[in-house]
Amino acid sequence: MAEPAAVFEPTDDDALSRAVVEARAQVAAGQSIPLADMMRWLESWGTPDELPPPSWK
Numbered sequence: 883m884a885e886p887a888a889v890f891e892p893t894d895d896d897a898l899s900r901a902v903v904e905a906r907a908q909v910a911a912g913q914s915i916p917l918a919d920m921m922r923w924l925e926s927w928g929t930p931d932e933l934p935p936p937s938w939k
Contacts, residue, residue, distance in 0.1 A: 912938075912939075913938045914938065914939065915936045915937070915938060915939065916936075916939055919936035919939070920936060922936075923935055923936050
């Protein structure tokens with residue numbers, strides 16, 4: 883029995899290429915989320931004061 887592909891291993895090179903192009907376009911358009919905002923949000927998971935997801939800046 884073959885082992886399934888790992889969740890985070892890309893299996894579709896075309897889809898990966900499209901995702902990279904889209905991500906670069908979003909960054910070029912100023913659509914990014916500062917790392918500090920992401921970290922604050924992730925660190926709040928599972929706490930009584932869980933934060934809403936951060937927005938584009």
